[in-house]
Every structure is written in C-alpha cells, then in structure tokens.
Amino acid sequence: MWDYSEKVQEHFFNPRNAGAVEEANAVGDVGSLSCGDALRLTLKVDPETETILEAGFQTFGCGSAIASSSALTEIIKGKKLDEALVVSNQDIADYLDGLPPEKMHCSVMGREALQAAVANYRGEEWKDDHEEGALICKCFAVDAVMIEDVVRANGLRTVEEVTHYTKAGGGCSACHEGIEEILTTVLTEQGEAFNASAKAAPPKKTKLTNLQRIRRIETVLESLRPQLQADHGDVELVDVEGNTVYVNMTGACSGCQMAGMTLNGIQQRLVEEMGEFIKVVPASAMQKMAAAG
Amino acid sequence: MSEPIYLDNNATTLVAPEAVEAMLPFFSEQFGNPSSLHSFGDKVGRALLNARRQVQALIGAEHDSEVIFTSCGTESDSTAILSALKVQPNRKEIITTVVEHPAVLSLCEHLEKDGYTVHYLKVDKKGRLDIQEYANLLSDNVALVSVMWANNETGTLFPVEEMAELANEAGVLFHSDAVQVAGKLPMRLQDTAIDMLSLSGHKLHAPKGVGVLYLRRNTRFRPLLRGGHQERGRRAGTENTASIIGLGQAAELALANIEQENTAVRRLRDKLEKGILAQVPYAFVTGDPGNRLPNTANIAFEYIEGEAILLLMNKAGIAASSGSACTSGSLEPSHVMRAMDIPYTAAHGSVRFSLSRYNTEAEIERVIEAIPPIVSKLRKLSPYWSGDGPVEDPAKAFAPAYA
Ligand SMILES: Cc1ncc(COP(=O)(O)O)c(C=O)c1O
Numbered sequence: 257m258w259d260y261s262e263k264v265q266e267h268f269f270n271p272r273n274a275g276a277v278e279e280a281n282a283v284g285d286v287g288s289l290s291c292g293d294a295l296r297l298t299l300k301v302d303p304e305t306e307t308i309l310e311a312g313f314q315t316f317g318c319g320s321a322i323a324s325s326s327a328l329t330e331i332i333k334g335k336k337l338d339e340a341l342v343v344s345n346q347d348i349a350d351y352l353d354g355l356p357p358e359k360m361h362c363s364v365m366g367r368e369a370l371q372a373a374v375a376n377y378r379g380e381e382w383k384d385d386h387e388e389g390a391l392i393c394k395c396f397a398v399d400a401v402m403i404e405d406v407v408r409a410n411g412l413r414t415v416e417e418v419t420h421y422t423k424a425g426g427g428c429s430a431c432h433e434g435i436e437e438i439l440t441t442v443l444t445e446q447g448e449a450f451n452a453s454a455k456a457a458p459p460k461k462t463k464l465t466n467l468q469r470i471r472r473i474e475t476v477l478e479s480l481r482p483q484l485q486a487d488h489g490d491v492e493l494v495d496v497e498g499n500t501v502y503v504n505m506t507g508a509c510s511g512c513q514m515a516g517m518t519l520n521g522i523q524q525r526l527v528e529e530m531g532e533f534i535k536v537v538p539a540s541a542m543q544k545m546a547a548a549g
Numbered sequence: 550m551s552e553p554i555y556l557d558n559n560a561t562t563l564v565a566p567e568a569v570e571a572m573l574p575f576f577s578e579q580f581g582n583p584s585s586l587h588s589f590g591d592k593v594g595r596a597l598l599n600a601r602r603q604v605q606a607l608i609g610a611e612h613d614s615e616v617i618f619t620s621c622g623t624e625s626d627s628t629a630i631l632s633a634l635k636v637q638p639n640r641k642e643i644i645t646t647v648v649e650h651p652a653v654l655s656l657c658e659h660l661e662k663d664g665y666t667v668h669y670l671k672v673d674k675k676g677r678l679d680i681q682e683y684a685n686l687l688s689d690n691v692a693l694v695s696v697m698w699a700n701n702e703t704g705t706l707f708p709v710e711e712m713a714e715l716a717n718e719a720g721v722l723f724h725s726d727a728v729q730v731a732g733k734l735p736m737r738l739q740d741t742a743i744d745m746l747s748l749s750g751h752k753l754h755a756p757k758g759v760g761v762l763y764l765r766r767n768t769r770f771r772p773l774l775r776g777g778h779q780e781r782g783r784r785a786g787t788e789n790t791a792s793i794i795g796l797g798q799a800a801e802l803a804l805a806n807i808e809q810e811n812t813a814v815r816r817l818r819d820k821l822e823k824g825i826l827a828q829v830p831y832a833f834v835t836g837d838p839g840n841r842l843p844n845t846a847n848i849a850f851e852y853i854e855g856e857a858i859l860l861l862m863n864k865a866g867i868a869a870s871s872g873s874a875c876t877s878g879s880l881e882p883s884h885v886m887r888a889m890d891i892p893y894t895a896a897h898g899s900v901r902f903s904l905s906r907y908n909t910e911a912e913i914e915r916v917i918e919a920i921p922p923i924v925s926k927l928r929k930l931s932p933y934w935s936g937d938g939p940v941e942d943p944a945k946a947f948a949p950a951y952a
Contacts, residue, residue, distance in 0.1 A: 268860060274930050285932070287949035293854070294949045296932040314932035316894070318856035318873065322930060372950060382950065 261353035264323045271322055273329035277312040284373030284382070286365055293317030293362065295325055297369040299332075301377055306337045313369075320352075320359040327351045328366040337374050343367065350521060357397035392434045395427025396527075400438060407442045415439070416456035426533050469530075470496055476529045477503070480522060491522065494539040501526065502539040553866040554912045558752075559701050559729060559845060559903035560870055564795065565754040571798040572756070575791035583788055584779065593790055600797025604761055607800040608727075608746065609737030617762045617780045618793050622728040622749030623652040625762040626695070628773040628784070629724040629745040630656055633693035634665070635771040637722075640692035644721075646670040646678060646707070647888040648700055652747075653726055654884070657695075670696075675837040676705040676889050683712060687719035698727040698746075699734075702872055702885040702901055703836025704845025706730075710741045717742035722768070728752055728760075732803030733810050733842050744768045750792065754905070755799035759792035809906050815843035817913050818904050822846040824917035829924050831939060835891060835899055844905065847872075849891060850898040850924050852933040852943070858900055861923040867916055872899040894933060894943070 260268075280298035287294030293316060300310040311333050313325035327348050332340040345363035349355045355363060375382035389401035406412065406421050415435045419425040425435050440450040464472065470493075477491055484490055489507040496502070505518065523536040555563070575596070581589030583597050598613070605613045619625045630643070630653070645657055647669045657667045668686050670678050678696075687694075694716045698709050709725045716723040724745040730736065732753035738746060745768065750759040764770055764783065776785030826832055831851040850858060855871025862869060872883030873896075886896035902916075928934040933943045940946040 265860075268857070269864065271930065285947060285949035294932060294947070296947060296949070314930060316852065316897075316931050316933060317854050319860045321854070322857060368950075 259356055260319065260323075261355075263351075263353040264320055264355065267323035267326040267352065268319045271313075271326040273310075273312050273326065273333070274314070275312050276314060277310045280310075280312070282373040282377035284369040284371070284376055286368045286372050287316075293321045293365060295321065295365050295369045297325070297328070297366075297373045299373050299377070301337065308332050308335055308337065308340060317362065317365075318359075320355050321362040321365065323352055324348050324355070324362045324366045325369075328370065332370060337377070340370060341374060343370065346521075354520070357394050358391055360397050392438070393422075393424035393427065393431045396423040398422050398424035400434075403435060403438050404442060407439060413439065413443065413448075413451070414454050414456045420456070420531070423527060423533075466496075472530060473501060473526065473534075476526055477522070480525060484518070489518070491518075495542065499533055500535045500537055502537055502542045504539045551866065551915075553868060554908075554916060556867065556869045556902045556904060556908065556916065558905040559704075559901060561751045561757065562754045562905055563907060564751075564756050565799050565802050567802060568755055568795040568798040572791045572795040575794050579790075583790060584777070596794055597788060597790060600793050600800075603797035603801045603804075607731065607736075607804045608748070608761075608763055609735075609739055610763055611739040612766055614781065615738075615764055615766055617764055617783050618788060618796075619760040619762050619784055620758055620789065621760045622650075622726070622747050622752070623760075624773070625747030625749070625760045626650075626652040626724075626726055627656055628762055629747060630660075630693060630695055631773060632769075632771045633722045633724065633745075634660070636769040637692045640690055642666045642668065642688070642691045644668045644670065644683065644686050644691055644694045644696075646672065646696055648672055648676065648702075648885045649695070649697055650701055650726060650728070653695055653697070666690075672888050674889050674891075676700060676703050676835070676885070677837055677840075678707055680708070680712070680715075684715055687716060687721055689720070691719075691721045693722045693724055695724040695726065698725050698730040699842050700836065700885060701729050702883060702899075703847045703889075704729070704842035704903075705836040706734075706840050706842065709743065713742040713744075729842060732800070732807065733844060735807055738763060738765070750796040750799065753799050753803050755796035756792045759789055759796050761796070806906055811843050814904050814906055814908070817908055817910065818844055818846050818902075820910075821902060821904075821913045821916060822848065824913070825920050828917075828921045830937075832924070833895070835886065835889060844903055846902045848900055848902070849886075849895040850900065851895045852931045852939055853898045853924065853927040855898050855900055857927050858898065858923060861926065862900075862919070865919045865923065867919060869903075870901050872901070873897045 277298040277300050280300055282299040282301050284297040296314045298312045299308050302309050311329040313329055315322050315325045331343055331347065331351055345367045348363040348366050349360065372382040389399040391397065391399050392403055403418060403422055403424055407418060410421060412418055412421060415425055415432050418435050425432055436450065436452065443450045473496060474493055477493055481490065489505065492504040492506060494502040494504055519536050523534060526534045526536065579593055581593045583590055583594040601613045601616045604616045610616060619628065643657060643665060645653055645667060661667050670683055672678060694712065696707055696709055696712055699706050713723040722744050723742060725743055726747045728747055728749045729752060731748040744765045746763040748761045751757040770783060772783050774785045779785055779788055822834060825848060829850065832848055835847045835849050855873030859869065859871050872886045882893060882896045886899055932947045933939055
C-alpha cells in the first residue's frame with residue numbers, strides 16, 4: 257500500500273478536531289471531482305480579532321485526505337484569518353512529514369476548504385481556479401492538465417522542452433510515453449505532427465554566469481530561512497558543483513529525523529526557482545565522497 | 550494480535566504447500582534445460598509434460614499441446630489479441646467489454662491509436678452484458694472477440710460459452726480471459742467454441758510469473774516472442790520450469806477441490822456477506838449476486854471511502870481491496886464501478902472480499918465482527934452522515950464546490 261509517514265498514519269487513526277464545530281460562523285465545502293474526495297471545514301472565528309477559535313472537519317476521502325484535514329485544523333487553530341490564508345498545501349504536507357506524490361491533491365483540498373471557509377465568513381464567493389488531471393510524472397507530481405496548458409501556452413514541441421518548463425519527465429523518464437501522447441494531441445489540434453526526433457528549442461532563459469547562479473541559489477535559501485528558523489534550525493550554502501548543491505544543516509535541523517525531509521523540500525524549491533534539475537546534498541557527504549575518492 | 554486474515558484472493562493467492570514441495574527440486578538437482586537431449590534435460594522435459602497434462606485436465610482441453618506456458622496472465626492476453634490481428638490483416642475491429650482487466654483494456658486502447666476500431670460492450674447496473682448488442686456487432690470486419698469469463702472486482706460471470714458459439718457461427722475468433730475462473734468453476738473447453746483462453750498461476754495457488762494460453766488446435770496463430778522452439782515455437786524462451794511444475798501441481802489440487810469452492814467456500818462467502826449486511830445499513834452488494842464466482846463478495850459502503858476502510862481493516866489484521874480511486878494511484882474510481890453506474894459516494898466505498906479454500910469459519914466470524922465498528926468510525930467523519938443515517942437529502946445538504 258501507500259508509503260505513508262508515521263505522522264500521516266497517526267493523524268488518520270486518531271484524527272484531531274473531527275466533526276462539525278458548534279456555532280460555526282464559517283463553512284467551506286470543497287471536493288475534487290476527479291478523485292471523489294470531499295471535505296467540509298467549519299470554523300468558529302472571533303469577530304473582534306478574526307482569530308480562529310475552533311476548527312472542525314468532516315471528510316469523505318482516503319487516509320491522506322483525512323490526515324490532511326486533521327493536520328489543517330491543527331495548523332490553523334489560534335491563527336488569525338490572514339495568517340491562516342497563507343498556509344499552503346506544501347505546509348500541510350510538510351506538517352505530515354510528506355505525502356506520496358499521488359496524494360498531494362488531498363493537501364490541496366485542505367487549503368481550498370480553508371479559502372472557501374474564509375470567503376464564506378467574509379460574505380464573498382469562492383471560486384476554484386485549479387483544475388486537476390491524471391498524474392503523469394510521479395517524480396515531480398505533474399498532472400496532464402498542467403502539461404497541456406504549458407505546451408499550449410509556450411508552443412512546446414518536444415519532451416525535452418516539456419521537461420524544461422514543467423520538470424515533468426526529468427526524473428525516471430517512465431512518463432515520456434504519456435508526455436509524447438499529450439504533445440501529439442495538442443500538436444494535432446494545431447494542425448502539426450509530433451516529431452520525436454525534433455531538436456528542443458534552447459530554453460529561453462539566458463544562461464547565468466556561475467556567480468549569478470550561486471547568488472540566485474543563495475536568494476532561494478534566504479527565502480526559506482525564516483521557515484527553518486521557526487523550527488530552530490538553519491541552512492548554510494557550502495559549495496555548488498554542477499547540478500549538486502552542498503549545504504550544512506545547523507541547529508535543530510542537523511541530525512534531526514526531519515533533516516532528510518527538509519533537504520528534499522529545499523531541493524524541490526531550488527528546482528522550481530532555478531528551472532533546472534538540482535540535487536541538494538549535505539556537505540558532510542561531500543567530505544565522505546572526497547575521502548572515498 | 551491473532552493471525553492476519555487474508556481475503557484478497559482475487560489479487561493473488563498463497564502458493565499451495567504441495568506446489569512449493571513439487572517445485573523445490575527444480576531449483577536444485579533438477580536444473581536441466583528441458584530442450585537438452587541428455588538425461589539432465591530429459592527428466593525436466595518429462596516433468597513439464599506432466600504439468601501440461603495437469604493443466605489440460607483442469608481446463609478440459611482435448612490435447613495437451615493446446616496448453617502454452619507463458620510468463621503471466623497479461624502475456625497470455627496480449628499474445629491472443631495480437632495474434633488474432635496478425636493472422637487477419639484485413640479485419641480491423643475488436644469486440645470486448647468496458648469491464649475487462651487492464652491487461653486487455655489498455656492494450657485495446659493502445660490498438661485504437663494504431664487505427665483499430667474497438668467495440669466496448671456496456672454493462673447494466675448489475676454488470677451484465679446485452680447479448681443482442683453483442684450479436685449485432687459480429688461481422689466479417691471483426692478480428693477477435695475478447696471477453697472475460699468472470700470479473701475480478703465483482704465476480705460477475707459472463708456467458709462466454711454462448712458468446713463463443715455466436716462468434717463461431719459468424720466466423721469470428723473468440724478469446725476469454727479466464728484468470729479469475731480457472732480453479733473456481735469447472736470448465737471443459739473441448740465442448741465449447743472458445744478458441745483461446747488465458748489463465749494465471751498466482752490466482753490459483755501457484756506462484757506468480759507463470760501463466761497459460763490455451764490455443765485450440767487448428768486455430769491460426771502468430772507468436773508474440775520468436776526465438777527457440779520452446780512451446781513448439783509458439784512461445785520462445787527457456788521455460789520457467791520450477792513455476793510451471795508448481796502450476797501443474799496447483800492445477801491438480803484445484804481440480805480436486807473444485808467442489809469445495811462451490812460448497813464450503815461459497816457458504817463462507819454468503820455467511821460473510823449476510824453477516825455484514827445484517828449489521829451495516831446503507832451497504833449493498835455490487836455486480837450480479839445471482840451469477841458470480843463463489844468466492845467473491847463486493848460490498849459498497851455508502852458515504853465513506855475505500856482506502857480509509859482498508860487502512861482500518863489492515864490495522865485489525867484483515868486484508869481485502871477496494872475499487873476506490875485512492876487505492877489505485879490513478880485519480881479515477883474503478884472503471885468497473887463506473888461502468889455499472891454506481892453513484893460515486895458508494896463506488897468509492899466498495900470493498901472486495903475474495904476468499905479461498907484456506908479461509909476458515911472462525912476467520913469469517915472475526916471479520917463480521919470487525920467491519921461494523923470500522924464503518925461507523927469513518928461515517929462519523931463523513932460530511933454526508935449525521936447520527937445514525939445519512940444527512941437528509943445528502944446531495945443537497947453537502948454540495949461542495951468541485952475542482
Ligand atoms: C481478470 C484478470 N486478467 C488478467 C490478470 C493479470 O494476470 P497476471 O498478473 O498474471 O499478469 C488478472 C490479475 O491481476 C486478472 O484478474
């Protein structure tokens with residue numbers, strides 16, 4: 257079965273804040289049509305301070321949908337609405353020590369329920385703008401709708417280009433058949449044929465100098481720092497060698513069980529921001545490798 | 550905790566101890582290549598012939614040479630379908646059903662991209678076919694009919710013998726995926742018009758990675774794998790001897806126990822189903838309860854989701870499977886549940902219990918006891934549920950904004 261973290265299992269077997277909150281003054285009902293899961297979030301908000309006093313969930317869904325709902329209510333309780341609104345689906349997944357890529361939509365549903373509940377509280381109408389398709393690339397959790405949109409918007413013609421733009425296909429490469437099929441469909445619509453041996457157009461981004469690239473990496477790490485420091489940890493850039501970025505995890509992050517998770521999170525963010533594949537490795541591994549070499 | 554209970558025998562089965570025993574020498578002293586002339590090979594060759602005859606007896610084939618050993622059920626399905634297309638290049642249509650196993654469906658969908666027309670027979674709410682619709686589709690353009698004998702999710706049986714007759718009269722080849730039926734219902738292929746049939750070892754207490762394609766004598770055929778002369782050139786590649794010996798032994802056991810499948814196993818299945826339905830409201834059997842495999846019960850628990858049910862069952866030491874989207878890794882609920890038009894609030898909560906002759910009365914009683922509290926625990930979390938029943942007009946009371 258799924259590779260669920262201990263934390264996911266724990267929140268599934270013993271969900272927190274299950275059931276509807278009495279005297280709720282904010283309700284958010286959302287669902288994901290494609291997978292059938294659905295979630296109702298009820299909140300009791302203090303009208304004076306806009307603080308979430310109580311949060312409860314009712315979920316029709318799988319183990320990770322229930323665990324994500326439980327995690328969401330724990331994260332937002334005691335927060336002000338505006339603080340709660342910045343909670344991302346990645347935050348929910350991180351709180352649970354990660355979710356399998358196929359299950360990330362469960363955390364998206366949690367965030368959407370929150371947005372819907374806040375809109376309900378403020379007398380606004382919430383519109384969902386997020387459409388979900390079948391998962392194509394499991395390495396980077398990229399779905400068909402996303403690939404199609406990007407192919408259309410940028411006139412992409414090759415698998416390699418799709419990988420440049422979306423990361424899809426940049427890992428194990430098992431999904432290349434699926435990506436080729438999407439390219440074939442979209443190109444046929446446009447009266448073109450998919451040509452598997454076509455050369456990828458060079459990525460539009462101008463190539464960064466080494467110095468620019470390292471600065472960019474630093475900026476990304478800088479942006480992650482507040483989050484790490486909140487957990488009493490920190491990260492320090494040690495070296496960049498090709499696609500490998502060596503870092504030192506310090507404070508509570510070093511040696512803690514979560515270090516691996518955190519490295520993965522940092523790597524994902526770097527890949528997103530830099531638009532290239534990047535591997536984040538603890539600097540200690542660099543020394544070991546040097547010793548072995 | 551007491552021993553875990555295995556009720557997922559349509560997914561795979563325990564290898565019968567007798568089959569394990571029979572296989573062991575073929576990992577050690579009996580290592581010869583059955584194609585070799587010397588005594589090392591010759592002994593293994595004879596053992597293979599024996600296994601072939603054991604399978605022949607189980608499926609009631611007229612000749613042992615009609616049994617071709619393959620690497621799995623999927624390979625047998627692919628071989629049959631692709632061969633039928635190869636031998637009749639002018640026929641560009643295939644008839645199959647919407648509820649086939651992916652081993653057939655994915656290949657058919659792929660063939661559509663190559664220009665073939667595939668007719669997918671629909672099913673009604675109980676998973677039954679419309680034979681008139683089928684008869685109307687048979688024509689000189691059809692290369693092959695491929696229809697499963699029993700559905701793996703619901704156990705519902707299709708009238709493949711009658712359908713094979715109709716195909717035969719129309720001059721169309723007929724293949725059946727009988728992976729779920731072999732060993733559970735008696736079969737005498739020599740009295741039918743079925744041309745090709747697939748079975749898989751691991752569904753009948755033989756090991757994984759071995760299957761059979763039954764190929765009626767005089768059926769035109771093109772191999773999937775060409776190479777050496779193994780399986781009379783119809784499936785090249787040195788034989789997986791140990792597994793084939795295991796399959797032969799398992800086939801013999803299955804034949805000896807087929808009566809028990811239809812009495813003892815059926816009784817336990819019925820007891821399980823009645824026991825659960827008597828205690829759990831808003832639950833129903835999917836498929837055609839009057840016409841299905843004796844070992845399968847597929848129950849839809851409304852307003853809750855299957856993966857969550859399975860996780861709690863697993864914690865209670867009970868193994869089964871579900872048609873829920875979330876257990877498959879795709880986002881789609883089971884194509885079988887959707888084809889039967891089961892509302893999604895029930896389709897997602899469908900759980901398949903599949904028994905074997907190794908299950909006991911005490912196990913079934915434990916499961917009957919364990920399921921009701923699991924269902925009520927999850928219903929307490931469900932937005933469609935309130936107190937002892939679904940909320941009034943569930944579709945209206947909870948109508949989420951869908952993405
Ligand atoms: C109806 C049916 N056909 C084919 C298969 C595939 O068999 P195998 O796993 O041996 O390839 C299965 C089992 O998963 C099945 O249930």
